[in-house]
Every structure is written in C-alpha cells, then in structure tokens.
Amino acid sequence: MAKIKDDCIELELTPRRYQELDDDPFILSVFELLENKKAVVRDFSAVLLESEYKVLISGIETMIKGDQDSISLETIEPFLFLSIDQENGNYRIKIKIIFDDYKESKSNSNLFEINCNEEKLESFVTALKLNLENTKNPSKLP
Template structure:
C-alpha cells in the first residue's frame, strides 16, 4: 500500500438515493466554487462526511459512529481531478443501481 492512501470497505453501508444525490450535487457545487464545504450525515449506519477545499486539495473527513464509545475517523486528501472522477463514478453507480432494479 502506498503511504497516505486508504481503502475502506464497509459493505454494510448503504446510502439512500436522496443521500447520493445530496452528496453528488454538493460536490459539484464545491467544484464549481459555489460553496466552500459540504457535510452529509447518513441515517443507518450513522456516519458524517465533510469535504472542504484546502489550497489546491479537497479534504474528506469521514466519521463512522458505532456507538458513543466507538468512533472511527478517516481523513483523505485528493485533487480536483480525483474529486471529479468520484462524482462521475458515484452518479454512474446510482444510475446503474436504478437500471438493475428496473426503475
């Protein structure tokens, strides 16, 4: 594994369609310069994601809350190109999930 890179796999985490849309539209607004930061709180499992721009990088702070005593933090930095790819992939994943469900 390369230094300062993280891969988190939690297959129990599921975003609602509205949460996916809120996340992608928030990131697009951040990339367009219409806002400085986004924050998303999910219902189940409970986690908080915030993304803000720091110089030429975007900083993700992800906090998974299992209970009041057990919280896991991740901090990830990425450039604009990677953030744009993340949005594109997220939108594609949402579209593919709708297609597979026959919507």
C-alpha cells in the same frame, strides 16, 4: 465502484441495488474504508437513501464549480459523518464513523481524513453518479 484515496486512506462507496420502491428509496450499498491497505470498515449491507447519494453528488459538483467551499452529509446506515472542505485547490474529506459495540453497550467513533486534488474528486463523483444512474430495481417476487 466509486473510490477515492490518498497515500494512507481509501474510501469506496458503491450503490448496488434498490432495497424498496419509494419516492426516496433505500439503496443497498458497499461501503469500504481502508487504512494503509487494511480494511477498517467493510460493510456490504450499508443502506443509504437515494437522496443521500444525490446530496453528496450535487454538493461535490457545486464545490468543483467553485460555488461553495464545503459540504457535509450525515447518514444513518452506516452511521457516518462525511464532510469535504476545499482550500487552495486541495480537498480534504473527513469521515467519522460511529460503531456500536453491543457487547459493551457503547459507541466508538473514528475519524479518517483523505486529502486529494480536484481531478481525484471529479473522478470519484463521476463514478458515483454513473453507479447511481445504473442502479437497478430489485426483481419482483411472484
């Protein structure tokens, strides 16, 4: 599991297994966001594309090398915008999640922010990369 947190917000993003075989397979994931140790979002059926994980990993690695100051990623399931900005050796991760309220026929969104140093960001991307490399294909049905 890949976790990153500050004093208030904790993000966990963990690829679990492939949903289907393809050039850019969907990966069943665990997406969890906690605020003050209480779950805000806990989605055990989040589905991200393998390419979305790779974009996030390579973007963070490029930032750590100092080749760019920011990255952004938009995913569909869950519908979230994730951006990371770097300034003076500190990193700010912004997470905007869009919730569909089917009862009210509208969408709600919340913005969360995690502030961290390079060491925490490196640990997060290392765990994410390792989890992605060790994601297994689904078992074949008879």
